[in-house]
Amino acid sequence: MLPTENRLRRREDFAAAVRRGRRAGRPLLVVHLRRGSPRPDSEGRTDPHAAEGVAPPARAGFVVSKAVGNAVVRNRVKRRLRHLVRDRLDALPPGSLMVIRALPDAGGADHEELARDLDTALQRLLGGPS
């Protein structure tokens, strides 16, 4: 799973990633990625000591609507995605914000199918022209 410091925790972070980031859609999910910015102000709430030299970690959040399934299904999708993202966290630029939105078919997909779609989407966002 993802440690807390690698998760999106605020409404503004979600809004920033979804509205200002690039987007790549797949049948099962949509990935929004906002590349790491050189730490704009306003981060007064993050630890001041960490702001010195260490690069801020990449963070990810998940949006799974009720169209995907009931609470049990939604939780399972989120957990699978979190595990998948954890293994791919190193590939993301530091400080970037990522939001993964699960589409209705994600509820019926297995682990492998989710991984394939996520990899394809990430490849398009990272490998493409920056």
Place this chain on the structure above:
RNA sequence: CGAGUCGUGCGGGCGGUCGCGGCGGGGCCCCUUCGGGGAAACCGUCGAGGAACGUCCGGGCUCCACAGGGCAGGGUGGUGGGUAACACCCACCCGGGGUGACCCGCGGGAAAGUGCCACAGAAAACAGACCGCCGGGGGCCUCACCGCCCCCGGUAAGGGUGAAACGGUGGUGUAAGAGACCACCAGCGCCCAGGGUGACCUGGGCGGCUCGGUAAACCCCACCCGGAGCAAGGUCAAAAGGGGCGGCCGUCCCGGAAGGGACGGCGGCCCUGCGCGGAUGUUCGAGGGUGGCCCGCCCGAGUCCGCGGGUGGACCGCACGAGGCCGGUGGCGACAUCGGUCCCAGAUGGAUGACCGCCUCCCGGCGGGCCGCGAGGCCCGCCGGAGACAGAACCCGGCGUACAGCGCGACUCGUCUG
């Protein structure tokens, strides 16, 4: 052995790799006003459900309110208990169903009043003459009786309709009949005796002879009910502001277009707070509370209008509780009480898991073996599939609903054997 009734337990297991959250330890290291603060490895420990669900009841807890009375509104509805409380639970009563174990009942009042009872049927709520039956009169036919038709009257025993036709059976009686009268039975009301805390039961007597259903229709009766909810509420920091909802313009991007998006700018409306100005008001009282309204009571110095101005968290509550397990005692039981023992999720874009293998269990296919005349049954191996319903968010007690499978224990009926 077969069929069934009730209660109750569990709701996959083991292992491997990689992870997440809380608490306790641990301290590489970082900051420091030298008081302290933060914090990585690593170790230990705990980490979803029987329904966590629906949010339908009842409480705890928190804040607001708390002279009283009336109206309105909501709820409950056999009796007696249990409980913090309940619409829940237990026991019993009554009614209904079942051979039985048992099950079902929104189970106060229909002689307080109003309303409604479809269809069928002649007639359906101070009942009702269609056919039939009986009496009288007239006509036809005939010697006459009988018969047929019409009119008047009597009749609820018979036919037919219906969920239901104004008690049932037998008799007396009569032109034919009828509780018109009689006996027994059923029902209703009243009285008495006995039993029970009580609902009620048992027995006896009397009466008029009987007088539907529906109250999850209005209504009546008895009893109960302040309001909001953890986004309750509180502490700290920060700022004079904070929150919500529309519109227009410019540049750029996507698109064939319609349209959509990003960034920047302008301006509007609503709620609340602050500043400024104005109006009004302070025992001749504005306004507010008493969550609906009225009377009354209480608080009481503000209230209303206009203008101005632009993005925010942390912590507590928050987990030791009407608590779980074991045993004793009291009670038919729900439950109460005593002793011992245990600590058992606390997230906040929301942890409690992801992946893999084996086993177990169910289903299907293939192959082999055994039993049987046979339909078929059993065992072994391989392959494939399936393993439900469902995720805590302040906490408890219930109810209701969903659910693949696997058990366990009582009891009933039937059959066979002894």
